[in-house]
Amino acid sequence: MRHSSDDLPTALYSGAQVRALDARLIAAGTPGFELMQRAAHAIWRALRRRWPDAGAVTVLAGHGNNAGDGYLVATLALRAGWKVRVLAVIEPQCLQDDAALARDEALAAGVEVLAWQKTHAPQGVLVDALFGTGLSGAVREPYAAAIEWINGSGSPVLAVDIPSGISADTGEALGAAVKAQLTVTLIGLKIGLFVGQALDHVGTLLFDDLQAEPAIVADQQPVAQRLAGHLLPRVPVRQPTAHKGQLGHVLVVGGDHGTGGAALLSAQSALRSGAGMVSLATRAEHLAAAQTRLPEVMSLAAASANQLHELAGKVSVWVVGPGLGQGAWARSLLSVVSISSSAQVWDADALNLLAAGAVNIAPGQVITPHPGEAARLLGISTRELQADRPAAARALAQRYQVICVLKGAGTLVADPHGRLLVCDRGDPVMAGAGLGDVLAGLIGALIAQGCTPWQAAGLGVWVHAGAGEYLAAKGNGLAAGDLCDAIRHLLQERAACPK
Ligand SMILES: NC(=O)C1=CN([C@@H]2O[C@H](COP(=O)(O)OP(=O)(O)OC[C@H]3O[C@@H](n4cnc5c(N)ncnc54)[C@H](O)[C@@H]3O)[C@@H](O)[C@H]2O)[C@@H](O)CC1
Ligand SMILES: [K+]
Structure with a gap:
């Protein structure tokens, strides 16, 4: 529309x-x-x-x-x-x-x-x-x-x-x-x-x-x-003396065998969206690609939950799930994330594991399901879910006491108190792989920079959709990674003026 x-x-x-x-x-x-x-x-x-x-x-x-x-x-x-x-x-x-x-x-x-x-x-x-x-x-x-x-x-x-x-x-x-x-x-x-x-x-x-x-x-x-620019927060301004330690540390956890790209996209997005530091915990086989493509991201091979435990104290926001898989490796890493007191954005397979009852999510976190994942979380069919998306977003926010970002055309953001935002931006060119990974990284980076999870979800959805519209003129074939530059540009437009 x-x-x-x-x-x-x-x-x-x-x-x-x-x-x-x-x-x-x-x-x-x-x-x-x-x-x-x-x-x-x-x-x-x-x-x-x-x-x-x-x-x-x-x-x-x-x-x-x-x-x-x-x-x-x-x-x-x-x-x-x-x-x-x-x-x-x-x-x-x-x-x-x-x-x-x-x-x-x-x-x-x-x-x-x-x-x-x-x-x-x-x-x-x-x-x-x-x-x-x-x-x-x-x-x-x-x-x-x-x-x-x-x-x-x-x-x-x-x-x-x-x-x-x-x-x-x-x-x-x-x-x-x-x-x-x-x-x-x-x-x-x-x-x-x-x-x-x-x-x-x-x-x-x-x-x-x-x-x-x-x-x-x-x-x-x-x-x-309706999500509208004037309702959304500005990206917190950086003081002249700002250093990376004040701008949050996003740790992306994901990338099982064969699905390393998803986690890489989230990390790239978090980096381009202004997080002070971005790390990536993934399978060892993805390290070379990560270091070549994203040298600014600290990539580490997370062979076990213990290695993640050691990092937990240094993380301000976890982005967990992109390409994570649902096997024993995924479960053990997710169990570390789920007990951390830091903010979390749960996406993709993290949500499938949540739906399977393999793990619990703490109240106040952000979940970013697409319709299939949302349907599994609610135990209904995707058709039933799509028939009343506002009710589904609300039900998920209530059930898990989280901020729910229900993706798809007309993305919705719901919180457990009944607040509901509807995004009417975006473009069908955004129907493609990896766009959700980019959104998760973006929301994580906004939380890292000082937005509340609710603000970050609303602003993230709005900017992500706006970036898609911005690139739509170039036609179909949008690669998810291309979105990151456009997001950076739009976030810059929304930066608060220095005092
Ligand atoms: N004075 C007013 O009340 C105003 C009304 N307005 C217009 O009036 C509309 C609402 O009018 P109404 O409340 O009369 O409703 P509608 O004009 O939407 O008509 C619904 C009619 O269809 C029938 N119907 C309902 N479900 C059906 C179904 N599944 N299959 C077949 N028939 C079905 C009902 O018996 C009802 O008479 C608004 O959307 C707007 O366009 C505007 O003109 C503003 C002023
Ligand atoms: K009509």
């Missing part, structure tokens, strides 16, 4: 919360039909800006207030001289209240309203006004068929409030779901627009608050926050 500017609000709400906001605005004196008219004007403005020469609009209308918005858009388009048609997916007589008023206004203005049939030919921009926040459960027929008709039309599609079929709470496609090029969302941002399958359906996202009274909106506690 892309949005046209970074000035979207940060508060994310559930569908029920936005409906509650809607009701409160009405109770405070703004009639529902007035809100609907404001919605229609906002949508019509966005449609004309995006497709100024289309000249024709087909509104697909359901029977809730989302359809009401659609009927009023049709009216505005007709008045502007466009060719307009509403295809009502059920009998229009079923409409109630404001939606019925909107349909009456459209009919009075001369809008053609027909019962939708598969055989209709689409014309102009399709306005999806089937369901908004009122959808519950899997989309029933004939709506599912109408959604397939929209998606198969090849026409440009504008979704009103939310692409029909997408859950406002989880982003899951509830059966069929509209794929839009543009979504104009109203009153409050729904979290479901930013997570899960929604990312393939929303297109460009625009927001209009319908002039909602700020005091009423401020009263509603959001379910999550």
Whole structure:
């Protein structure tokens, strides 16, 4: 998903919360039909800006207030001289209240309203006004068929409030779901627009608050926050007298037989993200490569837990798991890390061992699972996990009393107190090997430099995704290591000004 500017609000709400906001605005004196008219004007403005020469609009209308918005858009388009048609997916007589008023206004203005049939030919921009926040459960027929008709039309599609079929709470496609090029969302941002399958359906996202009274909106506690630059901490500034001992020592533990690259990437990332010192404990066979590629990193062959014990007192942050494997070697090293009082970032196989019950993690640490690892930790299928990513991130944070970074498009950061951050940056070029190793090293380095684990997780995710966006212009084939320079650059931009 892309949005046209970074000035979207940060508060994310559930569908029920936005409906509650809607009701409160009405109770405070703004009639529902007035809100609907404001919605229609906002949508019509966005449609004309995006497709100024289309000249024709087909509104697909359901029977809730989302359809009401659609009927009023049709009216505005007709008045502007466009060719307009509403295809009502059920009998229009079923409409109630404001939606019925909107349909009456459209009919009075001369809008053609027909019962939708598969055989209709689409014309102009399709306005999806089937369901908004009122959808519950899997989309029933004939709506599912109408959604397939929209998606198969090849026409440009504008979704009103939310692409029909997408859950406002989880982003899951509830059966069929509209794929839009543009979504104009109203009153409050729904979290479901930013997570899960929604990312393939929303297109460009625009927001209009319908002039909602700020005091009423401020009263509603959001379910999550969109990760935005101004909410994030600055990278702590270095004093002129700074020395490496003040900037933290990150020790990366990983790299079993044949998987040394993952640990190397984490170490490289920690180094490039500003950690004062970076060490790597790995299999002896990887030492030559590590010393050649990263001479600045102190690499040591960790043959046993005892060797790691000796280092434990000197470590400020452990990054454990990349390429670690799940055998006896991995278990013995992880057991040393797990009892250390220093901060820890657990990734990859460390999480698989945690899921297997081979080790415990102390409260307050950071875990960075991808969906497969997260599903194993929760004992559910990946499909179930992806169906409600916010709930999964929260559940993991609760279960282990840690900061959970649930990776994947729309990365989430949750803490055990219920705080939830959603990242809407990033790019599909980031779907590749090693990117997670880089993220773990980055978060570790930020903790080493003085961020709290919560701050480091949020800032790390945001910078990592921003680096991916920055490099996306170069096309697919992004090597994870390439990200490190971009991360360094973005962190520099976010450095606090010296006093
Ligand atoms: N006055 C208002 O209340 C305003 C509402 N607004 C619009 O109204 C929308 C919410 O309106 P509603 O609450 O009427 O809900 P929707 O317009 O989303 O309609 C849901 C309708 O679909 C039916 N339905 C629910 N789940 C279904 C399923 N699985 N299969 C088939 N049918 C199903 C329900 O019976 C309900 O009537 C918002 O998204 C927004 O677009 C905006 O116009 C702002 C003002
Ligand atoms: K819709």
